[in-house]
Structures are given as C-alpha cells and as structure tokens.
C-alpha cells in the first residue's frame with residue numbers, strides 16, 4: 803500500500819482523505835449543474851447520490867493496486883472546497899490520470915492548481931511516476947487551462963471521439979513526463 807503522508811500541506815490548503823463528515827461540503831458542489839457541465843456521464847447529484855460518492859471516495863486513501871484511485875479533499879477554513887484525484891492507470895508504465903472538481907465559489911484563485919500541483923508532486927517525487935495525463939471535453943476551457951498551468955502539454959485532440967449529451971464531442975488529452983515536471987516553470 804502506498805499513500806502520501808497526510809495531510810499534504812500547501813500554502814493555502816490541507817489535502818487529506820475524504821470522510822463521511824464531508825458530505826455537506828461535497829454535496830454543495832456536486833449538486834450544481836455548472837460543476838458537471840462538461841463531465842462525461844455526470845448529472846447534478848441528489849444528496850443520497852453524494853452520500854454514495856463520498857463513501858466511495860472515503861475508501862480511496864491509497865494506491866494498493868493498479869487501477870486504484872487516490873482521492874484527496876482540498877480543505878480550507880471554509881471546509882472541503884474541492885476534490886483532486888490520481889488514478890493509477892499502469893504499474894508497468896508508471897502512469898496515472900489526474901482529475902479535479904472544485905466548488906465554483908472558490909474558483910479563480912489558483913486553489914485547484916495549488917492542490918493538483920501538490921498531488922502531482924507526490925506522484926512524481928515520492929511515488930516515482932513516469933507520466934501523468936488528463937482528459938477533458940474540448941469546451942472545458944477551465945480544465946484545459948488548469949492542465950496548462952500545471953505544465954502539461956496538449957498531446958491530442960481526439961476529434962468526435964465520444965458521445966456527449968447526445969452529440970459528438972472532441973476530447974483533449976494533456977500530459978506531463980517526470981523529466982518535464984522536474985524542469986517546469988511554475989506559474990507566477
């Protein structure tokens with residue numbers, strides 16, 4: 803079993819595993835249509851659906867085997883303001899996939915970037931990942947810009963590669979290698 807030393811502390815955040823006590827905070831953003839607007843298969847959640855989601859995330863505190871998702875809550879004095887996750891996609895290729903969801907009330911301040919940076923630092927510097935990638939809908943500008951701020955390169959635009967809300971959608975793929983992570987210029 804491999805996990806970060808919790809809490810991971812950044813300048814403005816503490817990152818730690820999700821607990822059932824986070825239900826109110828998580829539901830506050832999972833219930834919003836604007837939060838799930840560009841997320842495949844996601845609809846605004848009911849409180850009961852958020853409870854199931856929080857219970858599932860609460861078990862995602864470590865990587866035990868390939869395929870596992872490591873999920874951390876981003877916490878400020880206001881409570882849990884977002885979630886960042888790293889899915890261990892390949893043990894052989896030392897590759898993971900990054901995901902993130904933040905409450906819009908706390909957007910636009912670089913907090914998601916700060917949280918994702920800390921999780922990537924764990925993945926590359928502690929775990930020894932070789933590559934991290936992320937995917938988003940081509941119209942999810944906030945997600946694409948976030949990955950750009952993290953130093954991820956846009957590697958692909960898969961044109962009309964999937965069905966999204968009844969129409970064909972382009973998917974963007976971003977990635978960063980360990981070597982690029984070590985030499986990146988953090989956003990000022």
Ligand SMILES: CC(C)(COP(=O)(O)OP(=O)(O)OC[C@H]1O[C@@H](n2cnc3c(N)ncnc32)[C@H](O)[C@@H]1OP(=O)(O)O)[C@@H](O)C(=O)NCCC(=O)NCCS
Pocket residue numbers: 836837838840841902903904905908909910911912913914915916937938939942944945947948989990
């Ligand atoms: C994706 C998501 C997490 C991005 O949130 P965000 O608030 O834009 O990201 P950050 O917290 O890093 O803030 C960055 C913004 O704040 C600005 N900012 C202000 N201070 C900053 C700082 N100190 N550091 C970095 N950025 C800062 C940036 O310029 C940027 O704004 P811009 O994108 O308009 O240029 C958010 O939009 C979200 O949760 N979306 C819904 C879920 C989703 O779609 N997830 C991705 C699925 S693929």
